[in-house]
Amino acid sequence: MPISVAIIGAGPAGFYTAEALLSQGVDARIDMIERLPSPYGLIRAGVAPDHQSTKRVAHRFAETASRDSVAFFGNVEVGREVSFEELQGLYDAVVLAVGAPRDRALGIPGEHLPGVYGSAGFVGWYNGHPDFRELGPRLDSRAAVVIGNGNVALDVARVLVKTPPEMVESDIADYAAQAIHAAPLTDVYILGRRGPGEARFTSAELRELGRLADCAPVVDPADLPAEADAGERGGISPATGEIDREKRIRDKNIAILRSFTALSKDTSRKRVHFCFHAAPIEIVGHDRAEGLRYERTRVAQGRVIRTGVFGAIACGLVVAAIGYRATRIPGLPFDADRGLIPNDDGRVAPGVYAVGWAKRGPTGIIGSNRPDGIVCARQIDADLAGTSEGRPGRAGLERLLGQRRVRSISFAEWQRLDSAEVAAGGGVAPRRKFTSLAEMLAALRG
Numbered sequence: 001m002p003i004s005v006a007i008i009g010a011g012p013a014g015f016y017t018a019e020a021l022l023s024q025g026v027d028a029r030i031d032m033i034e035r036l037p038s039p040y041g042l043i044r045a046g047v048a049p050d051h052q053s054t055k056r057v058a059h060r061f062a063e064t065a066s067r068d069s070v071a072f073f074g075n076v077e078v079g080r081e082v083s084f085e086e087l088q089g090l091y092d093a094v095v096l097a098v099g100a101p102r103d104r105a106l107g108i109p110g111e112h113l114p115g116v117y118g119s120a121g122f123v124g125w126y127n128g129h130p131d132f133r134e135l136g137p138r139l140d141s142r143a144a145v146v147i148g149n150g151n152v153a154l155d156v157a158r159v160l161v162k163t164p165p166e167m168v169e170s171d172i173a174d175y176a177a178q179a180i181h182a183a184p185l186t187d188v189y190i191l192g193r194r195g196p197g198e199a200r201f202t203s204a205e206l207r208e209l210g211r212l213a214d215c216a217p218v219v220d221p222a223d224l225p226a227e228a229d230a231g232e233r234g235g236i237s238p239a240t241g242e243i244d245r246e247k248r249i250r251d252k253n254i255a256i257l258r259s260f261t262a263l264s265k266d267t268s269r270k271r272v273h274f275c276f277h278a279a280p281i282e283i284v285g286h287d288r289a290e291g292l293r294y295e296r297t298r299v300a301q302g303r304v305i306r307t308g309v310f311g312a313i314a315c316g317l318v319v320a321a322i323g324y325r326a327t328r329i330p331g332l333p334f335d336a337d338r339g340l341i342p343n344d345d346g347r348v349a350p351g352v353y354a355v356g357w358a359k360r361g362p363t364g365i366i367g368s369n370r371p372d373g374i375v376c377a378r379q380i381d382a383d384l385a386g387t388s389e390g391r392p393g394r395a396g397l398e399r400l401l402g403q404r405r406v407r408s409i410s411f412a413e414w415q416r417l418d419s420a421e422v423a424a425g426g427g428v429a430p431r432r433k434f435t436s437l438a439e440m441l442a443a444l445r446g
């Protein structure tokens with residue numbers, strides 16, 4: 001008898017787990033339970049709307065979801081429509097693939113002022129995530145500060161400064177495109193506590209900021225190491241003789257930033273300023289954000305050292321892109337310090353597993369979640385294959401949802417919505433997203 005597996009969360013980690021269970025030949029019926037009506041997690045709601053090629057991996061996940069042994073239950077939140085304990089009773093194995101959807105707090109005065117947003121909310125807003133479509137961020141000032149030195153900070157800055165023609169082939173939510181393009185924003189400051197050598201940008205994303213239609217990157221040459229020093233730090237691996245990967249990325253990034261110094265006097269209408277060695281200390285303002293104060297830092301032996309020198313940027317919008325945390329699911333342990341579900345290489349409790357950002361915290365790209373799925377499928381196979389106790393699985397879940405009159409969305413229904421979104425893109429935009437459950441249900445009725 002096949003074992004029944006519930007995967008909570010239909011983002012990359014959930015799909016890679018389903019895919020691994022299938023490819024490893026585990027005899028299982030797999031149900032993917034997702035709180036949103038749509039699948040794919042941050043591929044839809046996080047990855048930048050103008051980076052469509054990154055989203056193509058969703059086609060592969062659609063094939064997985066279309067397999068006979070796999071079912072999708074969209075619009076079913078574990079902890080709301082159905083409890084974790086109920087799923088434990090219904091399924092042989094429960095996989096937690098719930099991601100890390102909450103913003104880490106900045107922990108500085110003024111962070112709750114209107115005009116200050118976490119990147120989960122801000123990115124969710126421009127990507128049409130139903131939870132954030134009413135965010136209404138304040139875009140009525142000339143300057144914005146994006147805090148953080150990773151790719152999410154680059155995404156936010158880029159989406160704020162691109163011209164309408166540059167966004168035509170994106171799937172940005174219509175309301176967000178209208179609001180951003182009507183805003184008076186001319187200057188976006190990307191603020192990092194550390195230096196350019198420690199930034200976690202990937203080179204392709206960084207380079208893109210030097211190729212925008214009406215925006216120039218601004219870099220202070222004093223922030224960059226002297227050219228003679230640039231190649232020196234970092235190590236040559238004794239095993240391979242290769243310069244280590246991190247150093248290569250760092251050198252590439254510094255070379256890109258150096259090339260930006262030549263663009264800084266360009267006549268573009270907008271600018272993205274890189275502010276390194278600047279630790280935010282306060283967001284100032286009376287009834288909304290009016291500016292951000294920072295303290296200059298230096299980095300010594302990997303540690304950030306404050307210098308007692310302060311600066312300020314006048315701005316009405318602040319977006320903090322400093323990392324994410326998982327949410328606590330009632331009935332499950334939670335590591336509040338690390339913001340994830342405590343686990344031993346994915347094992348949470350007998351028959352309960354974690355994958356992806358819920359397992360490891362918010363690091364890595366989409367493909368980084370694939371090994372988690374492979375490990376999890378092996379663990380399920382080793383722990384449970386052939387031991388099915390004949391738990392009700394899918395039939396039990398359907399009964400429970402029926403009793404509670406929960407309107408779940410099947411994968412076939414999602415495919416109809418997907419086609420409608422693509423058609424609404426008119427052959428130019430990749431799609432026009434539905435951004436609420438009501439819109440989706442109306443489209444399904446229609």
Ligand SMILES: Cc1cc2nc3c(=O)[nH]c(=O)nc-3n(C[C@H](O)[C@H](O)[C@H](O)COP(=O)(O)OP(=O)(O)OC[C@H]3O[C@@H](n4cnc5c(N)ncnc54)[C@H](O)[C@@H]3O)c2cc1C
Nearest residue numbers: 009011012013034035041042046078098099356357365366
């Ligand atoms: C802003 C942003 C941009 C990114 N850009 C890129 C990029 O360009 N390229 C790249 O390779 N990677 C990118 N990443 C990283 C990539 O998105 C992650 O590695 C990946 O999405 C993590 O997968 P996950 O399945 O663990 O989490 P998620 O993608 O967050 O999926 C978790 C899913 O679980 C669901 N869920 C949560 N709680 C419940 C519940 N209680 N009940 C039911 N369902 C629930 C959520 O709705 C979600 O669909 C980006 C990340 C962010 C935040």
